[in-house]
Amino acid sequence: MQQFPTFWADPVSHLVRRQPDSPVLYLAPRTLQDTARRFRSGFPGLVSYAVKANDRAEVLDNLVAAGLDTFDVASPAEMTAVRRAFPGAVLHYNNPVRSRDEVAAGIAHGVASWSVDDPGELDKLADVPKAAEIAVRLALPVKGAVYDFGTKFGATPDLAANLLRRVAEGGWRPSLCFHPGTQCEDPRAWAAYIAEAAKIASCAGVTLTRLNVGGGFPAHRSGTAPDLGAVFAEIRTATDLAFAPQPPDLLCEPGRALVAEAFTLAARIKGMRDGGKTVYLNDGIYGGLSELRDMGLSGRVRVIAPDGTQRRAPPLRRVVFGPTCDSLDRLPDGLALPGDARDGDHVLFDGLGAYSVAISTGFNGYGLHDIVSVDRLTGHATPHA
Numbered sequence: 001m002q003q004f005p006t007f008w009a010d011p012v013s014h015l016v017r018r019q020p021d022s023p024v025l026y027l028a029p030r031t032l033q034d035t036a037r038r039f040r041s042g043f044p045g046l047v048s049y050a051v052k053a054n055d056r057a058e059v060l061d062n063l064v065a066a067g068l069d070t071f072d073v074a075s076p077a078e079m080t081a082v083r084r085a086f087p088g089a090v091l092h093y094n095n096p097v098r099s100r101d102e103v104a105a106g107i108a109h110g111v112a113s114w115s116v117d118d119p120g121e122l123d124k125l126a127d128v129p130k131a132a133e134i135a136v137r138l139a140l141p142v143k144g145a146v147y148d149f150g151t152k153f154g155a156t157p158d159l160a161a162n163l164l165r166r167v168a169e170g171g172w173r174p175s176l177c178f179h180p181g182t183q184c185e186d187p188r189a190w191a192a193y194i195a196e197a198a199k200i201a202s203c204a205g206v207t208l209t210r211l212n213v214g215g216g217f218p219a220h221r222s223g224t225a226p227d228l229g230a231v232f233a234e235i236r237t238a239t240d241l242a243f244a245p246q247p248p249d250l251l252c253e254p255g256r257a258l259v260a261e262a263f264t265l266a267a268r269i270k271g272m273r274d275g276g277k278t279v280y281l282n283d284g285i286y287g288g289l290s291e292l293r294d295m296g297l298s299g300r301v302r303v304i305a306p307d308g309t310q311r312r313a314p315p316l317r318r319v320v321f322g323p324t325c326d327s328l329d330r331l332p333d334g335l336a337l338p339g340d341a342r343d344g345d346h347v348l349f350d351g352l353g354a355y356s357v358a359i360s361t362g363f364n365g366y367g368l369h370d371i372v373s374v375d376r377l378t379g380h381a382t383p384h385a
Contacts, residue, residue, distance in 0.1 A: 008374045011264050015346050016308040023283035024266045024370045025357055028377045029062045032262035032353075036066035039258060042229055044236040045250025046070060048092055050215050051078045053255030053354040054263075058371060060085035063258070072215075072253040076105035083109065094177065094212075094253065096121055096137050096153050103127070115177050115212075117155040122163060128172070135175035135212050136163040140196055142180060142189045154178065157200050164204040175248075176200060177212030182256065183295065184216035185226060187234035194235065198242035208248040211239065215253045219260035220351050222299025228257065256354035263353030264377045265289070265368070266304075269345045270323065277318060279337065281347060284322010284329040288356035288368035289349070297332050300350035303341045313340035324364040350377065 008014040011026040039047045048070040049063055055078055060071075064086045071082045074095040082089050092113040093106045103124050106114070113133040116122045125134065139154020155163060160176070168174040176197045180189040190213055201208050213235055218226040239247045265288045271280040285293045292298065303311040315336035322329035337347065360368035 006373065008372060010374050010376050010378045011266055011348060011372075012304055012308050012378060014372055014374070015266060015304060016306070019306060020266070020370070021268060021282065022366075022370060023268070023288055023368050024372055025288060025352070025368055026264045026266065026372050026374050026377060027058055027353070028262050028374050029058070030375070031377060032059065032062045032259065033066035035258055035261055036063050036068055038228075039252075039254060040067060042232050043250075043252050044232060044239075045213075045252065048072045048090075048251060048253045049258055050253045050255030051082060052358065054259045054356075054358050055081050056357060056371065057081070057085065058373070059259055059262075059353075064089075072255075073111075076102060076109070079105065079109040079111070092251075092253070094135070094137075098124065100124060113175070116163060116167070117153055117160075119163065119166075122166060130171040131173070133173040133175050133209055134167045134170075135177040135210070136160045136167060136200075138176060138178045138193065138197060138200065140178070140193060142192050143186070157196060157203075161200045161204040164200060164206050168204070168206045173209040174206050175208055175210045175212060177214060177251075179214035180216040182216055183218045183221070185218045187231045189216075190231065190235050191238040194238040195242045201243075208243075210249045210251055211243075211247075212251040212253065215255050215257075217252070217254045217257035219256045219354060220300070221295070226257075259353040260351045261353065262377075263351070263356065265349045265352040265356055267347045267349070269341065269343050269347060272341075272343050276316070276339075276341070279318045279320045279335075279341070280323065281320060282323045282366070283368060284320075284324065284331065284366075286322060286324055286326070286329055286363040287360045287366055288352060289322065289331060290359050290361075291355045292331050297335055298349055298351065301335065301337070302348040302350070303338050304346045304348060305342070306344055306346075311338035311340050311342075311345065313338045315339065323366045326363070 050072040070090040072092045091111045093111045094115040096115045096117045115135045115137045117137040138160045178193045267281040267283040317334040320331040320335045
């Protein structure tokens with residue numbers, strides 16, 4: 001059921017009126033739905049949302065409202081969350097390592113598509129209904145992403161061909177899938193995987209039901225927004241070329257690129273030292289800013305004074321700590337904040353809808369818990385698609 005929370009005009013109006021002393025995540029439902037519709041109209045195939053990026057009910061409800069009916073889930077808990085939002089949703093269970101109890105839960109939830117990258121894991125799927133799709137997950141040493149998923153999941157091409165043959169012989173719907181890595185900004189990464197997938201299918205002597213080109217689509221972190229349309233076009237062209245004359249149906253499973261732009265995270269400066277060279281925020285790596293440790297600093301940061309005016313002095317690079325008593329709670333050095341930033345100001349991080357609230361902890365009693373709906377997110381650019 002779609003939720004209709006109280007709306008504010010924008011983050012600044014809420015900050016000025018309420019002066020929150022805890023971090024707040026601002027959601028613009030219209031931006032989220034528009035992004036989903038751009039993916040659906042721009043990608044040349046089926047769009048499945050990777051729930052792990054943000055499993056909040058507000059997110060799932062708005063994606064359903066935008067027409068999404070297929071969801072990539074990684075656990076029984078995510079299956080339950082999706083079923084609450086949309087009982088008739090199509091579930092794809094693409095976490096390739098599962099306990100036998102998790103397999104049973106997936107069957108009970110009616111999972112339509114599964115992935116596999118190991119013979120032992122395929123054996124666990126013996127009771128999966130034959131009408132289901134089983135996609136063999138491929139891994140290649142392809143560059144272009146911030147970090148690679150291939151060190152944890154994915155079969156070599158030879159093993160993938162053997163597994164694909166077994167899937168077909170077992171009577172399931174055979175498919176291939178891959179993930180180019182998170183925040184992948186090079187369309188050639190998808191092209192390399194697609195070309196290899198065609199070779200694997202040919203080697204196995206199997207006609208694919210579908211090709212899942214994964215997630216990894218980049219979100220806007222700094223500078224110019226990524227051109228997702230160019231990625232979509234490369235995927236279509238590479239698939240037509242590699243699988244001519246009959247390319248398989250395509251599927252993608254974006255997480256970050258679907259939800260990041262619809263949120264702004266607002267933290268507050270709770271202290272400054274060393275003449276302002278060191279800043280303490282009320283959120284950090286144990287909260288909604290956890291990904292900055294691995295992804296690097298965002299270039300989309302604004303500082304708002306308590307009265308709502310934006311600080312505009314020339315930026316200074318700061319050492320920034322989070323609120324906990326752990327000295328590891330420190331952002332990568334060099335966060336650029338305006339020179340006139342002051343204690344009590346609000347620091348807004350745009351584009352932080354993915355992997356913020358999803359992996360925020362409550363360590364030391366801190367953490368990201370509040371989501372406020374707004375009509376618009378001031379300062380956001382519209383990504384190309």
